[in-house]
Structures are given as C-alpha cells and as structure tokens.
Amino acid sequence: MIVLQILINGLLLGAFYALIGIGFSLVWGVTNIINLAHGAIALLGAYLTFFMFQQWHVDPFLTIPVSFTVMFIVGYMLQRYLMNLVVKAQIFILLILTFGLEIFLVNFMTTFFSADFRSVTPDYAGHSLILGDIVIPYIRMAVFFICVAAAALMALFLDKTWQGKAIRATSLDIEAAMMTGISPAKIYALTFAIGSGVAGVAGTLLTLTQAFSPNIAGGLTLRAFIVSILGGLGRVEGALLGGLVLGVLETFSSYIVGESYKNAIAFGLMVLVLIVKPSGLMGRKYYAEVKH
Amino acid sequence: MKKLGIVLLACFFFAFQGLSRADEIMFGAALSLTGKLAKEGNLVKNGYELWKDTVNKKGGMKIGGKSFKVDIKYYDDESDPNRGAKLVEKLVTEDKIKLILGPYGSESVFATSAITEKYGVLMVQGGAAADKLYTRGFKNLFGIYTVATEYMDDTLEMLKNKSPKPSTVAIVYSNDLFSAQVAQGAKASAEKYGYKVVFYQDYPKGTQDLSTMIVQIKAKNPDIILGCGHFQDTIIIVKQAKDYKVNPKALAFSVGPTLPDFVNSLKGDAENVLGSAQWTMTLKYRDPVFGSNHEFVKMYRARYKEDPNYHSAGGAAAAVIFQKAIEKAGTKDDLNKIRGALSHFNEETLYGKIKFDSTGKVIGKGMPVIQIQQGVQKTVYPEDVAEAKVVYPKPQWK
Numbered sequence: 259m260i261v262l263q264i265l266i267n268g269l270l271l272g273a274f275y276a277l278i279g280i281g282f283s284l285v286w287g288v289t290n291i292i293n294l295a296h297g298a299i300a301l302l303g304a305y306l307t308f309f310m311f312q313q314w315h316v317d318p319f320l321t322i323p324v325s326f327t328v329m330f331i332v333g334y335m336l337q338r339y340l341m342n343l344v345v346k347a348q349i350f351i352l353l354i355l356t357f358g359l360e361i362f363l364v365n366f367m368t369t370f371f372s373a374d375f376r377s378v379t380p381d382y383a384g385h386s387l388i389l390g391d392i393v394i395p396y397i398r399m400a401v402f403f404i405c406v407a408a409a410a411l412m413a414l415f416l417d418k419t420w421q422g423k424a425i426r427a428t429s430l431d432i433e434a435a436m437m438t439g440i441s442p443a444k445i446y447a448l449t450f451a452i453g454s455g456v457a458g459v460a461g462t463l464l465t466l467t468q469a470f471s472p473n474i475a476g477g478l479t480l481r482a483f484i485v486s487i488l489g490g491l492g493r494v495e496g497a498l499l500g501g502l503v504l505g506v507l508e509t510f511s512s513y514i515v516g517e518s519y520k521n522a523i524a525f526g527l528m529v530l531v532l533i534v535k536p537s538g539l540m541g542r543k544y545y546a547e548v549k550h
Numbered sequence: 551m552k553k554l555g556i557v558l559l560a561c562f563f564f565a566f567q568g569l570s571r572a573d574e575i576m577f578g579a580a581l582s583l584t585g586k587l588a589k590e591g592n593l594v595k596n597g598y599e600l601w602k603d604t605v606n607k608k609g610g611m612k613i614g615g616k617s618f619k620v621d622i623k624y625y626d627d628e629s630d631p632n633r634g635a636k637l638v639e640k641l642v643t644e645d646k647i648k649l650i651l652g653p654y655g656s657e658s659v660f661a662t663s664a665i666t667e668k669y670g671v672l673m674v675q676g677g678a679a680a681d682k683l684y685t686r687g688f689k690n691l692f693g694i695y696t697v698a699t700e701y702m703d704d705t706l707e708m709l710k711n712k713s714p715k716p717s718t719v720a721i722v723y724s725n726d727l728f729s730a731q732v733a734q735g736a737k738a739s740a741e742k743y744g745y746k747v748v749f750y751q752d753y754p755k756g757t758q759d760l761s762t763m764i765v766q767i768k769a770k771n772p773d774i775i776l777g778c779g780h781f782q783d784t785i786i787i788v789k790q791a792k793d794y795k796v797n798p799k800a801l802a803f804s805v806g807p808t809l810p811d812f813v814n815s816l817k818g819d820a821e822n823v824l825g826s827a828q829w830t831m832t833l834k835y836r837d838p839v840f841g842s843n844h845e846f847v848k849m850y851r852a853r854y855k856e857d858p859n860y861h862s863a864g865g866a867a868a869a870v871i872f873q874k875a876i877e878k879a880g881t882k883d884d885l886n887k888i889r890g891a892l893s894h895f896n897e898e899t900l901y902g903k904i905k906f907d908s909t910g911k912v913i914g915k916g917m918p919v920i921q922i923q924q925g926v927q928k929t930v931y932p933e934d935v936a937e938a939k940v941v942y943p944k945p946q947w948k
C-alpha cells in the first residue's frame with residue numbers, strides 16, 4: 259500500500275516539476291536560449307501571489323491568471339528589448355546574459371522582498387482526500403490538474419493556432435518561416451512570454467506547497483533543466499513526461515535508497531538519458547536540432 | 551637614528567596609553583560590523599554597548615573596594631574569520647588588552663580563540679554554538695551558547711514525564727554539519743531518557759518535497775517527531791505532516807518556530823509546534839547587572855527601539871559573566887585568578903544559570919523550549935522560569 263502512496267506522491271510532485279520545465283523547454287527548443295533566469299521568473303510569480311494573499315487575502319488559485327499575465331508581459335519585454343539584441347550572437351553570450359539576468363532578479367527580490375522565507379497557507383490547506391490507507395492532499399491534487407491542464411492547453415495552442423504554428427515553424431526552419439512572412443523577433447518574444455507566463459503560474463502554485471525565498475531560484479532552474487533533458491526539448495508532452503518521471507524517481511529513490519540520495523539519482527538518470535538518447539525520452543528530429 | 555626615535559615614541563605612546571587609564575578596564579572585541587554577518591555582529595555589539603553603559607552608569611566595576619569604568623575597543627573583521635584572528639592578535643599585542651569579548655559565528659570564534667589561547671589571554675563568547683570549539687583542549691575560552699549536540703535535550707527531558715507518556719521518537723535532519731550534530735545529540739538524548747528512536751534519517755538541504763519521508767514516518771506512528779534542519783524544510787515538514795495526517799503527540803524543531811516568519815508562513819498550522827531557543831525575552835531570570843532579564847529587555851527596547859533577540863542578549867550576558875568573574879577574582883590583571891573565577895562561575899544571569907565545564911563550555915543552561923500558542927511564541931520550559939504551560943498532547947490535525 260505504501261508503494262501506491264509513494265507512486266501517487268511522485269506523480270503529484272512530478273506534475274509541478276513538469277510545469278516548471280515546460281516553459282524552460284519551450285524557450286530552449288524554439289529560441290535556443292538556455293534561460294538561467296527561469297527559476298527567478300517563477301519566483302516573481304510566487305511573490306505576486308504571496309503579496310496579493312497577504313494584502314488583500316486573494317485566494318492563491320485565483321491569482322493564477324494575474325501571475326500568468328504579468329509574467330507574460332515581463333517575458334515579452336525581456337525578449338523583445340533585451341535578448342533580441344544579442345540573439346544572433348553565440349550561445350555562450352546568451353548564457354551569460356540570462357545568468358546576469360538571474361543575478362539581477364534574485365538581488366532585486368532580496369532587496370525589495372527580503373531574503374526571508376515565505377509561504378502561503380490558506381484555511382483549506384492540509385485537507386486531504388482519504389481513501390483507506392491512501393491520502394491525497396487536495397492542494398497537491400489541484401496543482402496536479404492545473405499542471406496537466408496547462409500542458410494540454412499549451413499543446414493545443416502550438417498545434418491549432420496560427421501563432422502556435424508560427425512558433426513551431428520558426429524553430430524548425432527560421433529562413434523558411436521568414437519567407438512566409440513570420441517575424442522571428444516577434445515569435446521569439448511570444449515564445450519567451452509564454453515560457454515566462456507558465457513559469458509564473460508554477461511560482462504561484464509553489465507558494466502553497468513549500469517555503470520560498472529569492473535564493474531558491476537556482477534550484478528551480480535546475481529542476482527545469484533536468485525535466486527538459488529527460489523529456490526532450492521544445493515539446494510540451496516531453497516536459498510533462500519528464501516532470502512525472504523525475505517526480506516518481508525522486509520519491510521512489512527516497513523510499514528505497516534514502517532521502518539524501520534522491521538528487522544524485524535524478525542527476526544520474528539525466529546523464530544516462532544524455533548517453534542513451536540525447537534527444538530526450540520524447541525528443542524527435544524536430545525541435546531542438548542544434549542550430550549553427 | 552630616526553627609526554629608533556619612532557620606535558621609542560611608539561613605546562612611549564603605548565606605555566602611556568596603557569598607564570593613563572589606571573581607573574579604567576579595557577575589553578577588546580573584533581566583530582563583524584560589515585559583510586555577510588554584519589547584522590548579527592552589530593546585534594552582539596548592541597549587547598556589549600548596553601552592558602558597558604549600564605555598568606558605567608552604576609559607577610563601574612568594583613574590584614577590591616575600588617571602582618573602575620569599563621570601555622571596549624572594537625575592530626571590524628568584515629565577516630572574515632582570518633581577519634578577525636589578526637585583529638584579535640592586534641588587540642592583544644599592540645593594544646595590550648587581555649580581556650577579549652567574542653565575535654559572532656562559529657568560524658570567527660574558532661579562529662580568534664586560537665589566538666587568545668596562543669597568548670594566554672581570556673575570551674568569553676556569546677555568539678557560537680559549535681561543539682568543535684571545545685574539543686581542542688583550550689583553557690582560555692568560555693562560551694555561553696548551548697552547543698549543537700544539546701539543542702534538543704531539554705525538549706526531550708520536558709516531554710518524558712508528560713502523560714500520556716511518549717515512548718517513541720522519529721528524528722529527521724538536513725544533511726549539513728550543524729543539523730547532523732543537532733540530530734546526533736538528539737538521538738543520544740532520546741536514548742538517555744529511555745525513548746525508542748524508531749526513525750532516523752537525513753534529507754538533502756533545500757529539498758522541495760519530503761512526502762516519502764512523511765509517509766514512512768506515518769507508518770511508524772511515533773509519539774514525538776523532531777526536525778533538525780532549517781526554516782525552509784521545517785515549513786515543508788509541518789505542511790506535509792498535516793497533508794498526510796501524521797499526528798504525533800509532540801512536533802518539535804531545532805530551528806524555525808522561534809522566527810517570526812514561522813507563524814506568518816503557517817498561520818493556524820503553526821499552533822502547538824515546539825521550538826528550541828538559546829534565550830527568549832520572557833524568561834524570568836534575575837541578572838546581577840540589569841536586575842533581571844525583563845529589565846534588560848526594557849532597557850534594550852528603550853535604547854534601540856526594537857526587541858532584543860538572542861544575539862544581543864548573548865553579547866550582554868557574556869560581558870556580564872566576564873565582569874562578575876573579574877569582580878570575584880578581585881583583580882583586573884591576574885588572568886590566572888580570573889580564569890579560576892570563570893571556571894567556578896555559578897550565577898544566574900539574564901541568559902540563565904551559567905556554569906562552565908573543564909573545556910569552557912556552558913553546562914546546565916539548556917535550551918529553553920517555546921511553543922506557538924494562539925499565534926504567539928510562549929516560553930514553556932524550564933517550568934520555573936516559563937510563562938505558560940505546554941500544550942500536550944498536540945491536538946490532532948482537523
């Protein structure tokens with residue numbers, strides 16, 4: 259029975275990891291930017307939720323659209339007026355730029371929001387669905403469904419809408435996309451905006467299940483990185499699968515080997531995937547072909 | 551010739567400096583006034599300063615019927631222990647100060663106390679809790695922070711005679727050095743008091759999920775859960791314990807509940823959680839300099855417009871103890887006598903009833919236990935100086 263409980267715990271945790279990873283993976287796959295500021299952007303969403311809850315007692319779940327919209331706009335601006343300036347430069351320069359952005363955002367948050375750990379605990383926190391020996395916390399269940407729904411919405415957006423198709427076209431062949439009238443600068447900005455918006459949502463959900471401070475930004479980016487590698491870049495389904503695999507792997511390695519080894523095992527698996535199937539579990543010759 | 555002149559002049563200057571203040575006792579301190587430990591360093595300094603002014607206002611220290619004003623020479627170690635060590639050397643060799651008040655932080659105390667030991671001068675410190683400070687066979691270091699391995703001892707002692715009597719303990723800890731020492735000590739204390747330790751495991755620092763551990767603990771159904779970690783994981787343990795309906799009779803942490811953010815972050819879920827503290831504002835201790843702990847808090851508030859915490863109280867208490875030992879020794883120059891007075895020190899101060907063992911480590915002070923009651927920290931142990939009774943067993947999660 260405990261095995262089933264741990265499997266459920268892993269899936270619930272994994273969905274959150276997936277949500278952190280989706281935006282990161284999309285941005286990496288489409289624009290070839292490894293956004294090291296991803297975790298910091300997610301934390302901005304977390305602080306939005308925290309302050310709205312603290313000041314006006316807004317339910318954390320109701321702040322999801324706010325986090326998404328605000329971070330969408332922030333992401334759009336960042337890409338349009340900052341990243342696009344150097345997007346044609348070597349990948350190394352972009353890496354340094356996003357690293358600098360991360361340092362800036364973390365210090366910005368430390369200065370204005372303090373380095374204190376925060377968490378949001380609404381009245382209904384800690385209530386759980388109890389089925390015999392199995393316990394499923396309602397908040398984690400809600401987080402799970404929101405993550406899956408967000409992934410599904412994004413997959414639909416990429417498949418069905420003109421903008422979504424334009425994003426995929428740009429990532430496949432930028433020259434051909436330009437010939438059909440797509441402006442890569444705008445598409446890159448849109449992609450980065452969506453990635454940041456989803457990160458903001460992940461930040462909002464983070465406030466409910468754990469404590470956060472500006473300093474955990476790096477840890478979040480790292481999770482997003484593992485999820486993207488595991489699942490395959492640029493694909494929403496890939497990130498979802500990557501997240502769930504990571505979640506279940508962590509909880510089971512805690513159970514079987516010991517809590518302290520879970521990070522080592524997660525990284526071990528990442529290395530293994532890179533050796534055996536470098537394009538990720540669901541990666542195809544599609545997104546994230548290494549661009550010149 | 552010119553050089554000799556300068557040297558002579560310098561000698562005169564230092565001799566003059568040493569002699570001119572015959573009616574004054576100089577203490578020295580190299581504190582972190584800037585850098586990453588600036589906040590704590592300045593809090594300790596606040597404690598020293600409040601002590602100094604309080605003593606001087608009362609006419610100074612009394613040694614053999616004579617009164618001496620006290621003064622403290624400060625240097626800023628910029629939060630660098632190595633620099634701290636050099637500055638303490640400067641205090642001892644150039645400023646000729648033999649009474650050193652400790653800095654804040656285990657690393658700083660570790661480095662600077664090696665210097666005071668080398669020169670055979672005394673250090674009393676209220677700013678570090680590492681066990682390793684007292685395993686070097688030093689004779690000149692006295693510390694008033696309860697050490698890491700004794701952090702959870704009082705909590706377990708307090709709980710052992712409660713009814714229904716708890717018999718099993720689960721201990722979880724973050725895998726950093728300090729938390730591991732707290733956990734080792736907690737395990738030893740639990741065995742000493744006759745508890746059975748049914749779960750003992752570490753987890754990675756900064757983890758985002760402990761659901762597996764919580765589920766495993768639930769299967770053991772322990773009477774007491776002890777968390778030895780940091781604020782972030784303490785929050786996760788409380789949240790997930792509630793999620794998974796783990797209902798121990800007591801839930802206690804080494805770090806977390808004493809911080810104001812604990813209640814802000816957990817709201818009602820923080821209720822009845824226990825925490826360990828070096829010192830609290832409400833402990834009803836008497837104090838030879840300030841009158842009582844209560845008076846100290848009042849004076850601190852009046853002067854600094856904020857509540858004191860254990861950093862500033864530790865600084866003030868270390869200075870009080872140093873002063874009392876010197877007065878008892880009846881000399882300000884004979885370090886052997888002062889060392890002897892410190893070794894046999896046994897007095898109540900605002901920090902508790904202070905005694906030192908042969909290594910200079912405080913014994914018997916313990917860690918007062920606090921409990922969150924109606925959203926406020928209440929000191930519940932030791933019972934004779936507490937302000938409230940402990941709520942036990944902890945009510946089940948709703």
